[in-house]
Amino acid sequence: MKRRQFIQASAMGAGSAALLPFLKYLPAHAARAxxxxxxxxxxxxxxxxxxxxxxxxxxQIAVNLYDRLLSFGTKTMPDGSLSYDYxxxxxxxxxxxxxxxxxxxxxxxxxxxxxxWDGTPVTAEDVKWSFDRAVTVGGFPTVQMAAGNLxxxxxxxxxxxxxxRIYTPNPxxxxxPDLAVPVPIVINSTVAKEHATEDDPWATEYxxxxxxxxxxxxxxxWRPGEMTVYTRNDDWKGGPLPAMQRVIIREVPSASTRRxxxxxxxxxxxxxxxxxxxxxxxxxxAVKVVGTPIENSMSALGLNVAMAPFDNKLVRQAIxxxxxxxxxxxxxxxxxxxxxxxxxxxxxxDIAWPQPYPYYTDYDRAKALLxxxxxxxxxxxxxxxxxxxxxxQEPAALLIQESLAKVGIRVQIDxxxxxxWRTRALVEKSLPMHMKNFGGxxxxxxxxxxxxxQDGHLFNSMNYRNEELEELVNNTxxxxxxxxxxxxxxxxxxxxxxxxxxxxxFYQPFLDVAMQPNVEGYEYWFHRQLDxxxxxxx
Amino acid sequence: xxxxxxxARRLLQALPSLAAIVIITFLLTRLLPGDPxxxxxxxxxxxxxxxxxxxxxxxxxxxxxxxxVYLGDLLRGxxxxxxxxxxxxxxxxxxxxxxxxxxxxxxxxxxxxxAVPLGVLAALYQDRWVDHLCRxxxxxxxxxxxxxxGLLLIYIFxxxxxxxxxxxxxxxxxxxxxxxxxxxxxxDALLAGDLEIAWAAFTQLLxxxxxxxxxxxxxxxxxxxAAMLAALSSDYIRTARAYGLHRATVxxxxxxxxxxxxxxxxxxxxxxxxLGANVLVERVFSWPGIGSxxxxxxxxxxxxxxxxFVLVMAILFVVLNLMIDLVYTLIDPRIRVEG
Numbered sequence: 001m002k003r004r005q006f007i008q009a010s011a012m013g014a015g016s017a018a019l020l021p022f023l024k025y026l027p028a029h030a031a032r033a034x035x036x037x038x039x040x041x042x043x044x045x046x047x048x049x050x051x052x053x054x055x056x057x058x059x060q061i062a063v064n065l066y067d068r069l070l071s072f073g074t075k076t077m078p079d080g081s082l083s084y085d086y087x088x089x090x091x092x093x094x095x096x097x098x099x100x101x102x103x104x105x106x107x108x109x110x111x112x113x114x115x116x117w118d119g120t121p122v123t124a125e126d127v128k129w130s131f132d133r134a135v136t137v138g139g140f141p142t143v144q145m146a147a148g149n150l151x152x153x154x155x156x157x158x159x160x161x162x163x164x165r166i167y168t169p170n171p172x173x174x175x176x177p178d179l180a181v182p183v184p185i186v187i188n189s190t191v192a193k194e195h196a197t198e199d200d201p202w203a204t205e206y207x208x209x210x211x212x213x214x215x216x217x218x219x220x221x222w223r224p225g226e227m228t229v230y231t232r233n234d235d236w237k238g239g240p241l242p243a244m245q246r247v248i249i250r251e252v253p254s255a256s257t258r259r260x261x262x263x264x265x266x267x268x269x270x271x272x273x274x275x276x277x278x279x280x281x282x283x284x285x286a287v288k289v290v291g292t293p294i295e296n297s298m299s300a301l302g303l304n305v306a307m308a309p310f311d312n313k314l315v316r317q318a319i320x321x322x323x324x325x326x327x328x329x330x331x332x333x334x335x336x337x338x339x340x341x342x343x344x345x346x347x348x349x350d351i352a353w354p355q356p357y358p359y360y361t362d363y364d365r366a367k368a369l370l371x372x373x374x375x376x377x378x379x380x381x382x383x384x385x386x387x388x389x390x391x392x393q394e395p396a397a398l399l400i401q402e403s404l405a406k407v408g409i410r411v412q413i414d415x416x417x418x419x420x421w422r423t424r425a426l427v428e429k430s431l432p433m434h435m436k437n438f439g440g441x442x443x444x445x446x447x448x449x450x451x452x453x454q455d456g457h458l459f460n461s462m463n464y465r466n467e468e469l470e471e472l473v474n475n476t477x478x479x480x481x482x483x484x485x486x487x488x489x490x491x492x493x494x495x496x497x498x499x500x501x502x503x504x505x506f507y508q509p510f511l512d513v514a515m516q517p518n519v520e521g522y523e524y525w526f527h528r529q530l531d532x533x534x535x536x537x538x
Numbered sequence: 539x540x541x542x543x544x545x546a547r548r549l550l551q552a553l554p555s556l557a558a559i560v561i562i563t564f565l566l567t568r569l570l571p572g573d574p575x576x577x578x579x580x581x582x583x584x585x586x587x588x589x590x591x592x593x594x595x596x597x598x599x600x601x602x603x604x605x606x607v608y609l610g611d612l613l614r615g616x617x618x619x620x621x622x623x624x625x626x627x628x629x630x631x632x633x634x635x636x637x638x639x640x641x642x643x644x645x646x647x648x649x650x651x652x653a654v655p656l657g658v659l660a661a662l663y664q665d666r667w668v669d670h671l672c673r674x675x676x677x678x679x680x681x682x683x684x685x686x687x688g689l690l691l692i693y694i695f696x697x698x699x700x701x702x703x704x705x706x707x708x709x710x711x712x713x714x715x716x717x718x719x720x721x722x723x724x725x726d727a728l729l730a731g732d733l734e735i736a737w738a739a740f741t742q743l744l745x746x747x748x749x750x751x752x753x754x755x756x757x758x759x760x761x762x763x764a765a766m767l768a769a770l771s772s773d774y775i776r777t778a779r780a781y782g783l784h785r786a787t788v789x790x791x792x793x794x795x796x797x798x799x800x801x802x803x804x805x806x807x808x809x810x811x812x813l814g815a816n817v818l819v820e821r822v823f824s825w826p827g828i829g830s831x832x833x834x835x836x837x838x839x840x841x842x843x844x845x846x847f848v849l850v851m852a853i854l855f856v857v858l859n860l861m862i863d864l865v866y867t868l869i870d871p872r873i874r875v876e877g
Contacts, residue, residue, distance in 0.1 A: 043834065045623050052591050053578040053621045138590040139579050208624045224623050225634065225826035226707055250706055253821040253830065256689050257705050260697045266704040388837070418837040423573040427588065456585075 033537050034245040036519075038530055039252045039261055041272035044228050047219065048207040049182055050134055050141040059182045060529035064230060064247070066185035066213035067238045069094040069108050069127065069164075070176065074523060074534075081290045082534075083524040086443040089176055092238045093122060093186055093214065094164075103171040110162045114237040116188040116214045124164035128156045129189035131166075133202045141183045147442065148178025149478065172478035174442055181441050182527050188212035216242050216533045226251060230532070243521075243536040262287055262514055268537070269515040269522070271530045274391055275334040278512035288517050291510035292524035293338050296448050297439030298354050298505040299392065300340075301400070305502050306463035307432045314373035316501040319433075320359040322366035324403040328506050332396035337507035348494040351487055353445035354508050358498050366407045378408020384434040385413065386421040393435040396506070425461045434461060436503065441526050445490050446476040453497060464502040469493060545860070552856040556849070560612065563848040564605055572839035578621055595621070608845070617849070618842030622835055627846035630831060635850065636721025637708055638827035641819070642812045643722075644743050645750035646805070653755045654801070657762025658794065661770060672759055680756040684815070688749040688822035695745060703741050707824045713738050746823040750816055754808045761804040765797035772796075798869055806862040810855050 046054040049062040073088030094108040114122040132153040134141045145151065149172045157165040168175055178184070187207065195206035211219050216238060217230035230247045250267065252258045255274045261267045263286065273281070273289070282289040303310040303319065310316060325341040343356035370378060383400060385393035397413045404411055411433065416424060425431050438459040440447045451457050454473050455465035476489040497503065511528055521534040575592035592598050596607065611618055617627035652675075660672035682690075695702040703710050708723050713735050716726040724743065727736035769775060770793050778788045817829030828847065835843035 043623075051624060052594060053624060055622075138594070139587050143587055223826075224625070225831065226824075250824070252706065252824045254685075254689075254824070257692065257822055257824060260692055261704055261706070264697060264700070264704070266706075418572070418577070420570075420572040420839075422576045423571065427573065427576045427585075 034243075036244040036247045036269065036532060036535055036537070037267045038247065038249045038532070039258045039267045039270045039272070040249055040530075041251075041253060041255070041258070043225055043251050044222070044249070045224060046208050047211040047222065048204060049185065050137050050202070051204055051208050052137075052139045054140075057529070059527050060249075060531075061211065061219075061228075062182040062185050063525070063527065063529055063531050064217045064533060065211045065215040065219060066187070067093045067114075067122075067215050068180055068182075068184050068186065069110075070097070070180040071239070072177075072180050077292065077524075081292060081524070082522065083292055084526065086177060086295070086526070089180060092180075093127075097176075103168060105165050105167045106175070107159065108164045108166070110164065111237050112162060114214055115235060116191075116212065117218050117233060118188065118191065118212075120188065120190060121161075122186060122214050123161050124158040125161070126189045127164045127186050128153075128158050129192070130187040131156045131184060133187070134184055137202055137204065144181060144183045144441075145178070147447075148172060148175040150175065150178065150184075170478065173480045174444070174447065174478065177442050182529075186214060188214070214238070217247060220246070239533065242533040244532055247532045249530075259514075262516070265516065268519050269513065269530070269535075271513050273512040273514045275336040275510070275512065276391075278336050278510070278514065279334040281514050286517075287514050288519065289512060289514045290522055290524070291336055291512045293508045294439050294511050294528065295443045295526055296353065296441075296445075297437065297508060298340055298503075299333070299337070299396075299507055299509050300436045300503050300505040302431075302434050302436045302462045302503055303501070304429065304432045304434075304461070304463055305465075306429070309373070309375060309379055310432060310502075312373045313500060314369045315375065316504075317359075318366040318369035318373065318407065319404070319409070320357070320501045320504045321362045321369065322403055322407045322409070323359070323361060323504060323506070324399045325359075325361055325506060327399050328396045331399060332392045333507055333509065336510040336512055340505035340507050343498070346495065346498050348491050348498070351445065351490040351494070353448070353490075354505065355494070357501075357505055359501070359504065361403075363403075363406050370407060370409075375408075378404075378410065380410045380412075381432050382414050383411040384425065384431040385415055386425070386435065387415050387417045388421065389435070389437065390415070392509075396435065426458050429461050429463050431461065436461065437509070439526075439528075443526060444481070445493065446473055449473045449493050449497070450477055452503065453493075462502040464500070466496060466500060469496050472496075548860050548863070549856075552860075556852060556856070559849060559852045560609070560845075563845045564608060567839070567841045567844050568601060568604075570839055574621060574839040574841060577838050617846035620835065620840055620843040620846075622838050622840045622843060627842050630843070631828065631846060631850050632721075634826055634828045634831050637825060638813060638816060638820075638829060640708075640722040640724065641743060641746055641750065641825060641827060642809065642816060645747040645812065645816075646754070646809060648747055649751040649754045649758055649808075650805075652751070653758035654762050656755075657759040657801075658766050658789075658797075660759070660763045661766030662789075664767070669763075672763065676756040676759050679752045679754075682752070683818070684749055684753050685818040685822050687752055688746065688819055691745045691749055692822065702745050703738070705745065705823045706742075707826055708742055709735070709739055710742065746819050746825055749822075750812060750819050753815075754812055757804055757808055758801065761801050762797065765800045766793060769793040769797045795869060799866065802862060802865060802869070806858055809858060813851070813854070 040057055042055065042057045044058045044061065046058045047061050048054060049059055069092060070089045071092040073085040073090045075083055075085035077083050093110055093114055095111045097106055097108045099106050110122055110124060116122060135145045135151060135153060149168065149170045155167045159165050191212040192203040192207060196203040216233055216236045218233050220229040220231045222228045228249045232242055232245050252261065255277060258270045258272065259277050262270045278289050278291060281287055303316050305311050329335060329339055340354055340356050342360045343358040346358045348355065370376060383397050385397045401411050401413060425434055438452050440451060450473050451459045453464055453469055454460060455470060472489050472493050476486060479486055511524060513522060515522060518538050519535060520538055521536045523531055523534050525531055575588050575595060575597055579588045579591045596604060620627050620630055623630055656672045656675065660669040663669055692705050696705060709715055715723060716730045716732060716735055719726050719729050723739035724736050727739055775788060775793055778792050816827060817833050819825065820827040820830045832847040835847065
């Protein structure tokens with residue numbers, strides 16, 4: 001008898017015999033049909049996505065434990081896997097919504113039967129309190145709300161108990177999708193207010209450890225550094241009832257350990273798979289690997305145009321021609337992505353995004369461009385990488401170092417750890433050549449350009465500024481995609497980015513997830529966290 | 539009475555070093571190039587939200603003010619709140635330190651159990667096969683990096699053979715941890731009279747403890763061998779032998795007891811070293827220990843957490859050294875611990 005069978009048998013026998021074992025065992029194992037065991041790499045550090053310092057893995061709490069007004073639909077990808085569909089908005093807490101004819105406001109009607117976990121109905125009052133909180137607490141939630149032009153509590157109004165209105169003085173195509181990202185959660189304001197204090201009017205201390213929502217799952221246990229456990233909220237009204245009764249999320253920092261656990265069948269799904277493991281697991285075929293290109297994201301090289309010689313466009317183009325694209329793709333990314341080089345024309349033929357930039361490895365061309373720019377013998381520089389992402393950036397940097405040497409550019413590799421990276425690359429913008437991997441939540445090319453190519457924005461670590469592009473982004477960001485200006489504007493942005501080359505993309509990375517063959521319904525989400533609500537085990 | 543006085547005096551002597559540690563860690567964390575405000579402002583921050591976070595964290599105030607605020611909190615026994623986990627640093631450490639101590643303790647016991655007999659035998663049978671075996675084990679233990687040994691053990695005993703439980707921290711998730719008394723799961727489970735959980739916790743401990751133990755076998759075995767060799771070639775052993783004392787008496791009462799002193803000194807160092815160095819083992823075995831907490835805090839420039847960690851470690855070392863000094867007096871009555 002195997003250990004697992006033994007334990008199951010003893011747990012079953014215990015039901016009739018004694019109650020004690022029920023306290024001793026969590027009825028939780030990958031072998032059980034109604035329990036999902038998940039391995040993640042990093043610690044979940046908060047239950048509250050609005051808190052300062054809440055990290056990325058904690059966003060799955062917002063996704064699974066809370067509801068938003070809206071959510072996105074589902075689509076099937078070319079390879080048969082599932083992905084959220086950013087073109088379709090579906091109801092979550094709002095059963096319907098109407099945009100006013102003059103675009104001045106949007107009205108949401110809440111589901112009549114939706115309740116919080118404590119049984120109290122979800123009201124427009126709760127929605128307003130939660131949205132007020134998101135636009136007021138500052139930091140990430142406030143910035144994310146602002147991306148959809150949701151900036152002040154005055155925009156939110158309670159019409160009646162079940163009707164909520166958002167005023168949109170600056171209408172934008174980003175407003176509605178921004179309500180479906182993890183940030184604008186609806187919190188049980190009655191519970192939260194009970195724990196609010198004068199110093200802490202938004203109950204951040206309480207909600208940090210005690211979620212209060214209406215979501216599909218409730219928190220059963222949270223032990224930071226070890227595990228988080230959800231149980232299903234059987235009264236959930238925000239969508240079809242999830243198949244999984246209990247979800248156990250284990251924090252397993254070592255990639256090799258996560259892989260071994262999956263292959264041994266002790267976990268159902270590993271959501272942080274290294275590119276190398278994904279490739280090998282797929283070849284071995286014993287577990288299912290799903291790789292989805294991460295929307296609106298590219299692994300790239302940034303050139304700081306505020307520093308000579310990268311202020312010279314010819315130098316930037318030369319570097320773009322001296323990149324060992326294929327080697328980077330196969331060696332550093334293990335081919336887990338889509339190539340973003342070798343585009344056919346300097347004029348984009350469509351507005352697909354991301355799309356390959358018109359550069360390819362051509363050392364002679366690179367040398368000619370360098371000579372034309374006045375650097376026939378090359379120059380010296382520093383190439384910085386983020387140690388937190390060393391698994392692709394380090395091999396890529398070594399390959400780049402070798403390639404650039406062929407055209408006379410001698411670079412030193414500089415490795416920078418986590419917190420430091422943000423400061424030096426993004427805030428001070430002081431790195432001459434550096435690796436980049438920004439990914440935007442709202443899937444529009446103009447949204448990417450806003451963050452990466454517009455002057456002064458955090459992810460424009462290249463210090464890039466182009467007057468025409470500034471205006472194009474400002475004019476395009478909020479107009480609907482069916483506006484006659486939209487497509488020509490996007491094409492022009494792409495043409496500028498191609499020609500000016502402050503950013504040299506290599507590939508669009510995959511989000512790799514590996515799971516047992518009996519796990520169905522896994523769906524890719526732009527927030528890259530596991531939405532357990534759609535998972536089933538067959 | 540004397541012992542108590544002595545204890546108090548030794549603890550008083552530790553105060554200046556602790557004060558120095560408080561100042562140095564405060565300054566060092568601030569000197570680190572990372573900016574916690576930029577880090578914690580999150581994924582899509584702008585200059586305004588970073589400034590907002592900085593003000594919220596009190597990092598916009600002059601360094602001197604920050605220091606005195608920190609000192610004031612410290613005197614009230616408040617180590618501050620970790621930005622990363624959003625919980626009091628003291629609670630985090632209280633939660634994670636037992637996990638590390640339990641692992642390190644078991645690893646040290648395992649290492650001692652192997653290294654001391656091996657060292658003694660190697661000294662007794664110098665240049666014979668035991669000595670060579672000792673040399674091989676020691677070299678292997680020191681030259682294999684801990685994360686490699688850890689992964690290798692997981693591969694063999696968990697992945698291939700299936701003997702070891704899943705490397706998922708302190709307890710398989712089938713079990714609920716025992717009520718906290720000492721914080722050591724094995725001890726707590728035994729106190730609660732639950733043999734099954736004690737066994738489960740112990741089996742979880744085995745692989746990481748062996749990994750860590752292998753790494754520190756070397757210094758202990760080498761030191762035991764050297765100390766034993768020195769003792770065996772000394773005059774008093776020759777005398778004892780000449781008197782025709784029983785071989786066991788000569789070896790254990792005279793040689794081994796004298797050889798223990800340097801071994802004990804090494805042990806103190808090894809233990810401190812292990813506590814700091816087990817972060818790699820913690821990662822491989824998903825062990826929720828203090829090392830991974832400290833590294834995460836360091837990467838995020840989480841000042842309060844880093845300062846709290848260093849301070850607690852410093853206190854631990856002071857206590858550890860004091861304990862070792864006290865044990866000296868038990869082994870060698872000639873040694874009197876003077877203030």
